[in-house]
Amino acid sequence: MSSLSVLPPECLLQPFPVPQRLMLGPGPSNVPARIAAAGAQPMLGHLHAETIEIMNQIKSGIQYAFQTRNRVTLAVSGPGHAAMECAIFNSLEPGESVLIAVNGIWGERAADIAERIGAKVNTVVTSPGGYFTNEEIEQALDKYRPVVFFLTHGESSTGVQHWEVLLSAWMSKKIFNRRTKPISYFLDMSWLANYWGCDDKPVRAYHHTGPVSFFYGLRESLAILAETGLENSWKRHKEVAEYFHKGLEEMGLKLFVQDKKARLPTVTTIVAPSGYEWREITGYIMKTYNIEISGGLGPSAGMVLRVGLMGCNSTKANVDKVLEALADALKHCHKSRV
Ligand SMILES: Cc1ncc(COP(=O)(O)O)c(C=O)c1O
Incomplete structure (x- = not known):
């Protein structure tokens, strides 16, 4: 018989297995x-x-x-x-x-x-x-x-x-x-x-x-x-972001920020593809590829998808992965004709 009125929670008596996930949202990102x-x-x-x-x-x-x-x-x-x-x-x-x-x-x-x-x-x-x-x-x-x-x-x-x-x-x-x-x-x-x-x-x-x-x-x-050196880090983030932007445009997607020099290299905003429900796209990519990307926030909610390529996640290999996942999502998610 315990003298305590609140017992140790059952959920804490077993380990919690945290999954590996590729974190390409606006943060948090993967940690080296x-x-x-x-x-x-x-x-x-x-x-x-x-x-x-x-x-x-x-x-x-x-x-x-x-x-x-x-x-x-x-x-x-x-x-x-x-x-x-x-x-x-x-x-x-x-x-x-x-x-x-x-x-x-x-x-x-x-x-x-x-x-x-x-x-x-x-x-x-x-x-x-x-x-x-x-x-x-x-x-x-x-x-x-x-x-x-x-x-x-x-x-x-x-x-x-x-x-x-x-x-x-x-x-x-x-x-x-x-x-x-x-x-x-x-x-x-x-x-x-x-x-x-x-x-x-x-x-x-x-x-x-x-x-x-x-x-x-x-x-x-x-x-x-x-x-790494600050300048090398800036250069890598810029080059990887530009490689991503080019890939998105080749897929027919539109970048939310028109002016190239105003584009944040760490977080890219993509105009939410018309006819789709953005949540279905992010959900599909998470379920099928175990990759996190996210929707908009505050004034950009419902208008954009956001992809973060920061720190050790800023690589062309990650860009290829997320482009493939996006192309697949656009094929498989429901598209309304209206
Ligand atoms: C520019 C900027 N300021 C402030 C914050 C708030 O940070 P936190 O969510 O860690 O409180 C964020 C989070 O993404 C951010 O991007």
Whole structure:
């Protein structure tokens, strides 16, 4: 007889077999075995000297990846949304004005996050698949004179990229000279900057327990990038994406982003083939080929199929696989004549 009112769940008393799958959606993507193995290394304390050294190496790797010498470079312990909230919570104060360029779901989400802290939110909006010219951005900046401007570099919901991103050193001054405390303790940049050794304090204080195993994995992924070389990595992603785009057009499919230079090389958006139910296509490809591709998201929902070719998944061999799967799906899925 157990003294417990809730017994161990039956489902946890047997192993869970996770299948191998080719992850060609907008994320998550497959992880090289080397990164998975790094994450399985022995546990260390999150403030042990070796962990701090790993964190310092991660900082250098991120500075390389983003080509910045900004001292306040760090990784946020959390998903992309945590990083978005961290950026917005720290750079804006209640009542301040922010201009958000919306060309997909990430601009919409940024506006929602900024509204929640009582910022004055102004937006410039373009249709899904579109992008902003420098003139449009300058005009909007002149009109609204915001304290903060938000633009998504790689809009993964629509497959659009903006290139000439202006990184502002002024932002650091703004973040560290606030009238009010940021709304989130966990995402407070003065704590995070100290935890990551980005300030002048001699000691790193406990703020939260960093995800040590993830630090190992992140360090390893940045090591792969350093060995590959950033320019080689950009080149490979671009060439593989162009090879994919050519293959799609040869099959009679249409790319959602008209302007070639605005196409995000990591996530390709394909106009949802007319007459088909997009879910049947993604379902068929998953069932028959064990490959994940996905539909649209937010403003692009129902309009596109999305295929991600990122990191170790960015290969011509994967392009051939996904093109074959798409061609087969178009043959076998129901096509209405209306
Ligand atoms: C550009 C961009 N921002 C933010 C996010 C949100 O990331 P997460 O789902 O990890 O919270 C994503 C996710 O795909 C993204 O592509």
